[in-house]
Amino acid sequence: MIQYLDLLNRIITQGATKSDRTGTGTKSVFGHQMRFDLSEGFPLLTTKKVFLKGIIHELLWFLKGDTNIKYLVDNSVHIWDNDAYRYYNELCCKHGVLPVDMQTFIKAAQEEVDSPIEGYKFGDLNHVYGYQWRSWGTANGQAIDQIAQVIDTIKNNPDSRRMIVSAWNVADIEDMALPPCHVLFQFYVANGKLSCMLYQRSCDTFLGVPFNIASYALLTMMIAQVCGLEPGEFIHTLGDTHLYLNHLDQAAEQLSRTPRALPKMRINDQVKSIFDFKYEDFTLEDYDPYPAIKAPMSF
Numbered sequence: 001m002i003q004y005l006d007l008l009n010r011i012i013t014q015g016a017t018k019s020d021r022t023g024t025g026t027k028s029v030f031g032h033q034m035r036f037d038l039s040e041g042f043p044l045l046t047t048k049k050v051f052l053k054g055i056i057h058e059l060l061w062f063l064k065g066d067t068n069i070k071y072l073v074d075n076s077v078h079i080w081d082n083d084a085y086r087y088y089n090e091l092c093c094k095h096g097v098l099p100v101d102m103q104t105f106i107k108a109a110q111e112e113v114d115s116p117i118e119g120y121k122f123g124d125l126n127h128v129y130g131y132q133w134r135s136w137g138t139a140n141g142q143a144i145d146q147i148a149q150v151i152d153t154i155k156n157n158p159d160s161r162r163m164i165v166s167a168w169n170v171a172d173i174e175d176m177a178l179p180p181c182h183v184l185f186q187f188y189v190a191n192g193k194l195s196c197m198l199y200q201r202s203c204d205t206f207l208g209v210p211f212n213i214a215s216y217a218l219l220t221m222m223i224a225q226v227c228g229l230e231p232g233e234f235i236h237t238l239g240d241t242h243l244y245l246n247h248l249d250q251a252a253e254q255l256s257r258t259p260r261a262l263p264k265m266r267i268n269d270q271v272k273s274i275f276d277f278k279y280e281d282f283t284l285e286d287y288d289p290y291p292a293i294k295a296p297m298s299f
Helices: 002-014 052-064 070-074 081-095 102-111 129-135 146-156 170-175 208-226 245-255
Strands: 016-018 026-037 164-166 182-190 193-204 230-244 264-267 282-285
Touching: 002 026, 002 208, 002 230, 002 245, 026 208, 026 245, 052 070, 052 129, 052 208, 070 102, 081 102, 129 146, 146 164, 146 182, 146 208, 182 208, 193 208, 208 230, 208 264, 230 245
Parallel strands: 193 230
Antiparallel strands: 016 026, 026 230, 164 182, 182 193, 264 282
């Protein structure tokens, strides 16, 4: 994962200082690409410990088409809590409803308590990733399952140049708790191998990008398995690629560490449908990371 450290160094040494919607400020570069050969190991950072449980559960959540944090919270994954709570507070202001506190909100989502806001369930994020992946709305009121569609194309027309899944639904942006950062990914089949390229418009390089690398590498491996292919490359193309100004010390600490050998990801080879995977179907072997490095999230 030297190329990830090279990216950190590029941002620190070449990045422009910019403002951002959170008010934190960033150092940013525009346009970067990393390539990961999945035959060389699973691209999970070793220069700091990464929360793999959260990566796997979030990916399964996307694939379920789910957009409510209940599944994540039930599995002790809280990476979407703040976005869900911020969105809920925005709706409360819009509808003139007095909001509950964060702890009550999370409990209400888990227990599926009725909300006083019509059409809203506690914990909903509305039309975010899972909805767009599995239920993209059409003008005639129908829905497109992009994941099922792209897998069918990989199996039956692997030379297609249209094997694309998009989360950037312009008509739905205002109905999302958070517009998608990883907006579009495309698959490519050659020599019995499946590769995937992701375009990510906004890239929180210290906290988010390690998650994104591992998540899409894993998705590529899963889809390769159910399509009878070997994993090829994961190519990560980044747009606004930034370090928040309160992450610079953490990035410097990570740059002081020497990468270790990549771990291996074992997937239950009995699973034949992308929608049948469970958390227990994944085993990470030989992961020997440095300790985690804490950093604040900006919202």
